[in-house]
Amino acid sequence: xxxxxxxxxxxxxxxxxxxxxxxxxxxxxxxxxxxxxxxxxxxxxxxxxxxxxxxxxxxxxxxxxxxxxxxxxxxxxxxxxxxxxxxxxxxxxxxxxxxxxxxxxxxxxxxxxxxxxxxxxxxxxxxxxxxxxxxxxxxxxxxxxxxxxxxxxxxxxxxxxxxxxxxxxxxxxxxxxxxxxxxxxxxxxxxxxxxxxxxxxxxxxxxxxxxxxxxxxxxxxxxxxxxxxxxxxxxxxxxxxxxxxxxxxxxxxxxxxxxxxxxxxxxxxxxxxxxxxxxxxxxxxxxxxxxxxxxxxxxxxxxxxxxxxxxxxxxxxxxxxxxxxxxxxxxxxxxxxxxxxxxxxxxxxxxxxxxxxxxxxxxxxxxxxxxxxxxxxxxxxxxxxxxxxxxxxxxxxxxxxxxxxxxxxxxxxxxxxxxxxxxxxxxxxxxxxxxxxxxxxxxxxxxxxx
Ligand code: UD1
Ligand code: MG
Numbered sequence: 044x045x046x047x048x049x050x051x052x053x054x055x056x057x058x059x060x061x062x063x064x065x066x067x068x069x070x071x072x073x074x075x076x077x078x079x080x081x082x083x084x085x086x087x088x089x090x091x092x093x094x095x096x097x098x099x100x101x102x103x104x105x106x107x108x109x110x111x112x113x114x115x116x117x118x119x120x121x122x123x124x125x126x127x128x129x130x131x132x133x134x135x136x137x138x139x140x141x142x143x144x145x146x147x148x149x150x151x152x153x154x155x156x157x158x159x160x161x162x163x164x165x166x167x168x169x170x171x172x173x174x175x176x177x178x179x180x181x182x183x184x185x186x187x188x189x190x191x192x193x194x195x196x197x198x199x200x201x202x203x204x205x206x207x208x209x210x211x212x213x214x215x216x217x218x219x220x221x222x223x224x225x226x227x228x229x230x231x232x233x234x235x236x237x238x239x240x241x242x243x244x245x246x247x248x249x250x251x252x253x254x255x256x257x258x259x260x261x262x263x264x265x266x267x268x269x270x271x272x273x274x275x276x277x278x279x280x281x282x283x284x285x286x287x288x289x290x291x292x293x294x295x296x297x298x299x300x301x302x303x304x305x306x307x308x309x310x311x312x313x314x315x316x317x318x319x320x321x322x323x324x325x326x327x328x329x330x331x332x333x334x335x336x337x338x339x340x341x342x343x344x345x346x347x348x349x350x351x352x353x354x355x356x357x358x359x360x361x362x363x364x365x366x367x368x369x370x371x372x373x374x375x376x377x378x379x380x381x382x383x384x385x386x387x388x389x390x391x392x393x394x395x396x397x398x399x400x401x402x403x404x405x406x407x408x409x410x411x412x413x414x415x416x417x418x419x420x421x422x423x424x425x426x427x428x429x430x431x432x433x434x435x436x437x438x439x440x441x442x443x444x445x446x447x448x449x450x451x452x453x454x455x456x457x458x459x460x461x462x463x464x465x466x467x468x469x470x471x472x473x474x475x476x477x478x479x480x481x482x483x484x485x486x487x488x489x490x491x492x493x
Contacts, residue, residue: 044140044161045139045141046087046140046141046142046143046161047088047089047090047092047138047140047141047142047143047220048080048092048143048145049094049131049143049145050076050080050083050144050145051094051124051128051145051147051214052076052079052093052094052102052106052146052147053094053095053096053118053121053127053130054096054121055097055121056068056148056269059271059274060270060271063098063101064097065097065147065268065269066147066148067098067102068268070150070274070278070281070306071281071282071306072305072306072323072324073306073324074105075148075150075268075274075277076102076105077109079145079147079149079152080106080109082145082150082152082153082154082157083143083145083152085154086157086161088143089138089140090114090138091114092114092131092134093106093113093116094116094118094127094131095115095116095117095118096117096118096120096121096127099115103115114134116130116133117130118130122238122239123232123236123238123240123241124214124240124241125239126239128142128241129228129239132224135220138220139220139221140219140220141164141218141219142218142219142220142223143160143161143215143216143217144215144216144223144241145214146213146214146215148267148268149213149214149265149266149268150268150277151264151265151266151277151281152215152264152265153260156172156258156260159258159260160258161217163217163256163258166254167254167255168219168248168253168254168255169216169222169226169248169253169254169256170217170256171185171215171216171256171257171258172213172215172216172257172258172259172265173185173192173210173212173213173258173259173260174210174211174213174259174260174262174264174265175209175211175259175262176209176211176262177262179198179206181198181199182198183195183196183211183214183240184196184206184211184212185212185257186205186208187210187257190256191254191255191256192245192256193249193255194242194243194245195212195246197235197236197240199236200234210259211265212242213260213265213267214241214242214265214267216241222253226248227244229247230243230244230247231243266280282304286299286302286304289310289316292310293312293313294310294311294313294314294316295316296316297315297316297317297318298318298319301318302318302322303321304322305323305326307325308322308326308327309326309327310327311330311332312330312331313330313331314328314330314332314333314334315334316334317333317338317353319337320337320340321338321339321340322340322341323340323341324341324342325341325343325359326340326343326345327344327345328340328344328345329344329346331347331348332345332346332348332349332350332351333349333350334351334352335352335353336353337354338351338352338353338354338355338356339355339356339357340356340357341357341358342358342361343357343358343362343363344363345357346365346367347366348366349364349365349369350367350368350369351363352369353371354371354372355369355372355374355375356373356374356375358376358393359376360376360377361376361378362380363375363380364379364382364383366382366383367383367386368384368385368387369386369387370385370386370387371387371388372389372390373386373387373390373391373392374391374393376391376392377393377395378392378393378394378395378409379397381396381398381400381424382399383399383400384399384401384403386403386407387403388405388406389405390405390407391407391408391409392407392409393411393417394409394411394417394419394436395409395411395419395420395421395436396419396420396421397422397426398422398424398425398426398442399425401422401424401427401428402427402428403428404427404428404429404430404432404448405431406430406432408432408433408434409434409436410434411436417436418436418437418438419436419437420436420438420440421438421440422434422440423439423440423441423442423444425442425443426440426442426443426444426445427445427446428445429447429448429449429450430448430449431449432448432450432452433450433452434452435452435453438455438456439455440455440456440462441455441457441458441459441460443458443459444457444458444460444462445462446461446462446463447462447463450462450463450465451464451465452464
């Protein structure tokens with residue numbers, strides 16, 4: 044059976060109180076829409092259509108960054124979820140098979156749930172995904188009659204008795220494409236919100252004598268995000284799951300609840316993550332590494348046996364080879380640190396390569412930016428960069444070279460050379476004593492006058 048995904052993402056999300064379209068608000072630093080797309084991808088859809096409206100340009104951009112084959116359907120006016128699905132009709136021209144409707148604001152769906160929906164579809168014309176809500180709040184309620192789903196009633200339109208129902212609508216459904224569009228053609232907007240409700244297809248299908256059923260999953264999977272409170276809760280759910288997965292995979296999290304993960308964080312077995320570490324998007328940490336407390340990593344790769352932090356910042360393009368050391372208050376950006384190299388204290392290494400077994404002294408800075416352009420620093424193997432060296436890029440330090448502490452390197456240093464660029468020291472005997480006496484006398488005069 045061919046499958047097409049239709050993901051609804053046009054809503055404004057009024058309750059988010061935001062200028063950003065709701066579906067682009069991030070969960071674990073990936074737009075919630077991208078989470079929905081990844082969930083749906085398990086069905087290997089033949090087509091994926093994203094229905095956008097509010098902020099459609101930004102939504103289209105995020106969509107295509109995730110899947111360049113996705114189709115964008117514009118819903119210029121948000122007249123309701125049924126109207127939204129109707130906008131996908133053109134993109135699905137010539138498609139034969141089932142449409143699975145997902146919501147861009149329901150990001151936690153598990154593959155197994157979608158598979159169960161597809162199984163149920165084999166025996167039913169229309170399948171809705173429901174869940175038992177601990178607090179049904181404003182969700183639509185599923186009105187069941189045995190295994191048959193008779194209709195869905197929106198909270199706004201529900202009677203007190205219907206509001207007592209705890210089996211709620213997730214918004215997800217599976218139905219043959221042609222049938223779905225025919226059902227949608229019959230949906231009206233005579234309801235409390237004056238909207239075309241997608242859930243109304245249930246009652247319409249029943250009135251045509253079709254088989255409709257609901258598949259239930261646990262509430263965490265269908266968590267709909269409508270407000271910032273929901274967003275924070277969704278993020279917390281994601282974090283709890285991702286941490287548990289890492290623990291299962293053999294990663295040590297010393298204080299799991301303090302480690303903040305991104306949707307795509309990859310960490311290898313026997314790696315130790317100390318408390319209060321933040322992972323931005325695009326991080327891979329190989330096995331047997333240690334990320335010490337209060338470090339911040341983003342867009343970087345940490346190899347086996349490396350030790351990072353405490354208080355380290357790895358920015359995009361930081362590439363740490365095996366057994367490297369990046370210590371406290373060190374920032375690395377767009378730089379390769381080769382095997383066994385050390386950058387242990389208070390340094391900035393940006394737009395650079397650092398050769399194997401090289402030692403970068405405390406306070407070293409690659410001066411990579413001239414105010415207009417960025418420049419490259421190339422440091423060879425077995426180099427000893429003295430503390431407080433300023434490397435004014437573009438500049439190259441050859442293998443086995445050394446820079447003296449406090450040197451400002453403005454010219455290339457050849458292999459095995461020592462670069463010294465600092466004022467010569469001049470000791471003036473007895474001057475310190477004289478200076479102290481002079482200043483002490485001055486202070487005494489001032490205190491007396493006051
Ligand atoms: C909807 C369901 C409700 C269900 C709940 C689950 C309807 C009428 N109600 O309510 O039964 O319990 O989801 O979270 O469907 N959207 C569009 N175009 C529109 C309107 C909405 O694309 O014209 C999109 C939104 O961007 C969102 C999704 O559809 O991704 C759901 O819309 P939302 O406004 O959140 O519906 P709810 O009131 O939550
Ligand atoms: Mg909603």
